[in-house]
Amino acid sequence: MVDTVARSEFDLAAHFGVAGSATDLTPQTIERWRASDPDWKGKHWAYTEPDNCDARRLRPINLAIRAKTHE
Numbered sequence: 686m687v688d689t690v691a692r693s694e695f696d697l698a699a700h701f702g703v704a705g706s707a708t709d710l711t712p713q714t715i716e717r718w719r720a721s722d723p724d725w726k727g728k729h730w731a732y733t734e735p736d737n738c739d740a741r742r743l744r745p746i747n748l749a750i751r752a753k754t755h756e
Contacts, residue, residue, distance in 0.1 A: 687725045689734070689747045694727060704731035718745045 690698075698704035707715055707728050718725055725745040732741040 687722045687745050687747050690731070691749050691751050692751055695731070695746070695748055700730055703735070704729065706730075710743075714743070747752075 687688055707730060710730060715727065719727060724744050724747070726747050727745075729746050729748060730743055731746045733744050735741055
């Protein structure tokens with residue numbers, strides 16, 4: 686299952702280098718993620734939180750749809 690994060694959360698993570706655009710990934714990684722996570726929109730990735738060995742892993746993510754503001 687692919688996690689969905691808010692745009693603001695993604696922007697902050699990207700600023701610190703722990704998230705980014707799928708264009709940063711190899712074609713093989715994109716292909717593998719599309720096969721294993723069909724709900725992934727194929728646009729963004731992030732690192733996981735550190736596990737018990739302090740290792741982080743790449744994971745596919747989707748961004749939440751921005752709410753439209755009415756003025």
